[in-house]
Amino acid sequence: xxxxxxxxxxxxxxxxxxxxxxxxxxxxxxxxxxxxxxxxxxxxxxxxxxxxxxxxxxxxxxxxxxxxxxxxxxxxxxxxxxxxxxxxxxxxxxxxxxxxxxxxxxxxxxxxxxxxxxxxxxxxxxxxxxxxxxxxxxxxxxxxxxxxxxxxxxxxxxxxxxxxxxxxxxxxxxxxxxxxxxxxxxxxxxxxxxxxxxxxxxxxxxxxxxxxxxxxxxxxxxxxxxxxxxxxxxxxxxxxxxxxxxxxxxxxxxxxxxxxxxxxxxxxxxxxxxxxxxxxxxxxxxxxxxxxxxxxxxxxxxxxxxxxxxxxxxxxxxxxxxxxxxxxxxxxxxxxxxxxxxxxxxxxxxxxxxxxxxxxxxxxxxxxxxxxxxxxxxxxxxxxxxxxxxxxxxxxxxxxxxxxxxxxxxxxxxxxxxxxxxxxxxxxxxxxxxxxxxxxxxxxxxxxxxxxxxxxxxxxxxxxxxxxxxxxxxxxxxxxxxxxxxxxxxxxxxxxxxxxxxxxxxxxxxxxxxxxxxxxxxxxxxxxxxxxxxxxxxxxxxxxxxx
Amino acid sequence: xxxxxxxxxxxxxxxxxxxxxxxxxxxxxxxxxxxxxxxxxxxxxxxxxxxxxxxxxxxxxxxxxxxxxxxxxxxxxxxxxxxxxxxxxxxxxxxxxxxxxxxxxxxxxxxxxxxxxxxxxxxxxxxxxxxxxxxxxxxxxxxxxxxxxxxxxxxxxx
Numbered sequence: 001x002x003x004x005x006x007x008x009x010x011x012x013x014x015x016x017x018x019x020x021x022x023x024x025x026x027x028x029x030x031x032x033x034x035x036x037x038x039x040x041x042x043x044x045x046x047x048x049x050x051x052x053x054x055x056x057x058x059x060x061x062x063x064x065x066x067x068x069x070x071x072x073x074x075x076x077x078x079x080x081x082x083x084x085x086x087x088x089x090x091x092x093x094x095x096x097x098x099x100x101x102x103x104x105x106x107x108x109x110x111x112x113x114x115x116x117x118x119x120x121x122x123x124x125x126x127x128x129x130x131x132x133x134x135x136x137x138x139x140x141x142x143x144x145x146x147x148x149x150x151x152x153x154x155x156x157x158x159x160x161x162x163x164x165x166x167x168x169x170x171x172x173x174x175x176x177x178x179x180x181x182x183x184x185x186x187x188x189x190x191x192x193x194x195x196x197x198x199x200x201x202x203x204x205x206x207x208x209x210x211x212x213x214x215x216x217x218x219x220x221x222x223x224x225x226x227x228x229x230x231x232x233x234x235x236x237x238x239x240x241x242x243x244x245x246x247x248x249x250x251x252x253x254x255x256x257x258x259x260x261x262x263x264x265x266x267x268x269x270x271x272x273x274x275x276x277x278x279x280x281x282x283x284x285x286x287x288x289x290x291x292x293x294x295x296x297x298x299x300x301x302x303x304x305x306x307x308x309x310x311x312x313x314x315x316x317x318x319x320x321x322x323x324x325x326x327x328x329x330x331x332x333x334x335x336x337x338x339x340x341x342x343x344x345x346x347x348x349x350x351x352x353x354x355x356x357x358x359x360x361x362x363x364x365x366x367x368x369x370x371x372x373x374x375x376x377x378x379x380x381x382x383x384x385x386x387x388x389x390x391x392x393x394x395x396x397x398x399x400x401x402x403x404x405x406x407x408x409x410x411x412x413x414x415x416x417x418x419x420x421x422x423x424x425x426x427x428x429x430x431x432x433x434x435x436x437x438x439x440x441x442x443x444x445x446x447x448x449x450x451x452x453x454x455x456x457x458x459x460x461x462x463x464x465x466x467x468x469x470x471x472x473x474x475x476x477x478x479x480x481x482x483x484x485x486x487x488x489x490x491x492x493x494x495x496x497x498x499x500x501x502x503x504x505x506x507x508x509x510x511x512x513x514x515x516x517x518x519x520x521x522x523x524x525x526x527x528x529x530x531x532x533x534x535x536x537x538x539x540x541x542x543x544x545x546x547x
Numbered sequence: 548x549x550x551x552x553x554x555x556x557x558x559x560x561x562x563x564x565x566x567x568x569x570x571x572x573x574x575x576x577x578x579x580x581x582x583x584x585x586x587x588x589x590x591x592x593x594x595x596x597x598x599x600x601x602x603x604x605x606x607x608x609x610x611x612x613x614x615x616x617x618x619x620x621x622x623x624x625x626x627x628x629x630x631x632x633x634x635x636x637x638x639x640x641x642x643x644x645x646x647x648x649x650x651x652x653x654x655x656x657x658x659x660x661x662x663x664x665x666x667x668x669x670x671x672x673x674x675x676x677x678x679x680x681x682x683x684x685x686x687x688x689x690x691x692x693x694x695x696x697x698x699x700x701x702x703x704x705x
Contacts, residue, residue: 415593427596443595481696484593484634497632498593504632522635523699524593 051360052125053342053352055079055118056328058099058167058187062136063110064211065168067185070116070128071099072328072352075243075337077118084113085127091116095243095337097353098276101185108133108168118352126360129327136166136210144169144215147206150191150252150272154226155200156296157253158269161191162206162218169210175202175223191271198223198253230254230300233291237335240285240311241375244336247291247303248274254293254300261288276336285310311378317371319383321461323468324392326363330356331371331383338373343382346370365390391543393469393534396421398489402539403503409540411500416546418497419473419485420457420533423540426547427500430455430483433547440480445528448483449475455546457531466532471542474516475528484524486516487533494519584608585650586642589686590630591696600691602641607685611641612649614678618661618671629655629662629670636700639682656682658704676704 055077058069068081068090075095081102083089090104108114115127137143150161160173160181171186172179173194181192186208198204206218233256236246245266247256252272257264258279266277270293283289288305317340320330329342332355340357342350344367350359363369367388373380403418404410412425422428429438431451438451449459452475466472472488486496489505494513497503506512507519517527534543585608588599602608630638638657643650655662656679661671673679687697 429594438595448594478635482592482595496593498634498637499590499597501590501630501632501637502628506632508633508635522633524634 050121050123051348051351052077052118052120052123053350053358053360054126054128055116055352056356056358057081057114057116057128057131059131060167061108061112061114061131061133062166062168062210063108063133064136065108065133065185066103066105066170067101067168068104068108068114068116069099069101069167069187070094071097072354072356072358073097073118073125074120074339074351075353077120080117080119082115082117082127085115089114096276098336098355101187103185110135110138128358136168137213140166144208144210144213146216147171147208147218149173149204149206149218149221151221152252153198153204153221153223154251154253154295155198155223156226157194157198157223158255159191159193159253159271160198160204160206161189161252161271161273162186163189165190165208166210166215169208169215171206171208173204173206175199175204193269194253197269200225226295226298227251228298230293230295230298232301233293233303235289235291235303235306238279238283238289238306238308239314239335239375239378240308241314241378242279242308242335242337243282244276244278245289245306246274246276246336250275250293251295251300254295256291256293258289258291265289283308311375314373314375314378314380316381316383317373319369319371319386321467322363322367322369322386322388324363324365324388326359326388328356328358329363329369329371331373334373335375338375341372341374343370343372344368363388365392389468389534391534393471393543394537395469395471395488395490396535396537396539396542398491398493398495398505399539400495400503400505403497410502413497414499415483415485415497418495418503419487420542420544420546421471421487421535421540422542422544422546424547428546430457430546433545438483443477443480443482445475445477445526448477449528449531452531455544457533457544457546460530460532468534470532471535473531473533475531476516476521476524477526477528478523479526481523484521486513486519487535490537583645585611585647586644587682587686588640588642589636589683589692589700590638590640591636591692591700593634598686598691600686600689602685608647608650610681611678614673614681615651615654615661615663615671618673618678621660621670621672624660624670629657629660631657636703639679639686641682 055070056072070079075097078093080088080091090102092102094100112133113130115130117127118125144166145164147162148164165186165188167188168185171183171190173181173192180194183190183192200223202223203220205220208215230251231249234248238245250270250272255269257267258277260283265279285308287308290305291303293300317331318333322329340353342357349361350357369386370382372382412427413423414427416428430448431454434454436451436454474486477483486494488494494516495505508522509520513519536542583601585602586599588597590597638655641654643652651663651665653664656673659673659676661673663669686692
């Protein structure tokens with residue numbers, strides 16, 4: 001009996017262990033210690049589900065086009081282009097996320113709906129925003145535009161750029177009536193190699209053909225002798241893991257060569273301006289790269305060396321403002337072939353490349369957005385965070401009736417109220433909401449704008465465009481006496497409200513205000529600058545915190 | 548025995564005093580508004596509040612009434628208000644918030660025209676800009692505007 005009881009105890013223990021193992025298998029899908037290691041954690045925590053951003057299909061797309069350009073994908077992803085959601089008509093692998101043209105077959109037809117996906121590591125993105133194919137000739141009854149050749153065109157030039165094209169057509173470049181370059185499915189601006197290279201005295205023209213219709217010829221351009229001096233090319237930074245470099249200050253048609261030490265690793269003829277070069281073999285950290293350009297026997301000075309920087313120096317991207325409802329983010333300061341990951345509150349919401357990355361969910365009020373860039377196994381630090389605003393802004397029209405009631409609204413709301421389109425009935429003062437008080441000595445640009453900044457009103461960014469549909473407003477000062485604000489209405493003109501008088505869209509000379517800088521402003525002689533205010537279409541309902 | 552009696556009467560005394568004070572306080576406020584007289588605002592600023600003063604003395608009030616009494620009707624005035632929507636000096640406004648007798652609800656004057664608002668709006672002629680000059684001089688005398696502002700306003704009239 002004792003023996004049986006002992007065996008039963010052992011049996012119970014065995015059953016218990018087996019049950020434990022099965023429950024672990026059920027929970028984890030594996031039995032420790034034989035489980036695979038967990039995926040490396042992202043900022044949002046462990047094991048985030050892999051997701052890819054939908055890429056971007058370039059617009060417009062025209063009937064008869066033989067190519068579609070796609071951007072915003074992770075370098076190395078497989079791109080597929082679809083017609084009406086299901087039929088694959090083109091695609092391929094690319095590590096040029098700034099924009100890759102893919103041939104499509106058959107050519108596009110009017111009314112087709114085109115989308116694209118990217119696939120990497122077994123993960124496929126959602127379909128891109130759909131682009132409907134249109135007939136170029138229905139919307140442009142005047143026909144194809146006249147191509148414009150980039151000039152000057154030099155002897156020995158091996159490439160040429162052409163602009164003013166209808167996207168998707170066949171571009172042909174002729175030198176003395178002989179085709180020297182062509183591109184099917186061209187972009188609105190397109191460059192082509194010239195083979196053979198141009199020769200002094202040749203007459204060069206370009207034509208475009210779409211749907212078997214050939215548009216007007218470009219103006220004829222004569223090839224001129226190459227310059228005796230070529231400018232030094234300028235190379236952009238290169239980081240460990242990067243496959244590309246940028247070179248600018250290229251003379252039209254010159255052949256650029258990129259060297260790693262004495263070894264050429266990239267190079268070809270280029271149209272003027274800047275170009276991205278694929279480096280082969282890929283350089284390593286510490287390698288010294290430089291570039292030269294040449295036309296015939298004219299060779300430029302060698303560019304200053306660019307040392308390939310290690311992974312630890314890969315900088316965080318710069319993030320442009322993100323607005324409520326935005327479905328994409330724009331970054332700068334990134335390597336051309338970097339993988340860009342976008343996070344909202346630490347959760348991955350975008351994974352692509354290039355400078356514009358589509359989001360898997362629209363930005364919401366209060367989201368904190370960060371981004372990283374990666375080259376191979378190297379990932380930068382997170383960017384400075386951008387907090388998405390909490391309010392949707394809109395721009396008011398000029399509707400003075402609300403402000404000019406001859407009573408409370410008119411008497412108790414001044415230029416600051418009006419420019420911010422916010423009725424407070426307090427004759428609002430800059431900085432008052434933040435606890436500041438402007439005195440006589442503060443009637444100068446720097447003091448008043450500091451007070452406005454304390455209220456949260458920010459200066460116009462260098463782009464000259466207020467982000468997130470904020471309204472542009474302007475500050476002027478009557479030195480040592482007073483300040484005044486203007487606002488730009490939805491029609492593009494400016495209006496203002498001088499103190500407790502009526503709101504108006506004319507200046508002291510009764511002229512419409514095209515710009516506060518040039519308006520008759522009486523004693524308000526100092527122009528302090530432009531700012532951005534979160535306003536509203538409804539009069540008096542602006543969202544800035546002024547008091 | 549004495550303490551509760553005293554406490555009760557002290558309490559009643561204080562209560563009566565508080566009631567009397569509240570009556571006289573509100574009365575004092577009403578009297579203060581009337582005593583302040585007519586509010587005269589020099590309309591010159593856009594962002595900052597405009598400078599203002601009160602016509603307090605009876606002499607000043609009578610002079611003001613006299614200007615209005617002797618002003619002719621301005622039949623040629625076509626705008627809706629004499630105060631234009633411009634930056635800088637644009638006239639003077641007088642408000643009768645206290646409801647002083649024989650004075651309109653509000654008066655505005657600028658560049659030879661007077662706007663009188665009572666039950667209706669009437670426009671009068673400010674001959675030689677006399678009323679406007681009178682009020683500007685008072686503002687200067689009472690140091691509501693400094694010499695620099697006074698000179699600027701006079702220069703803008705040219």
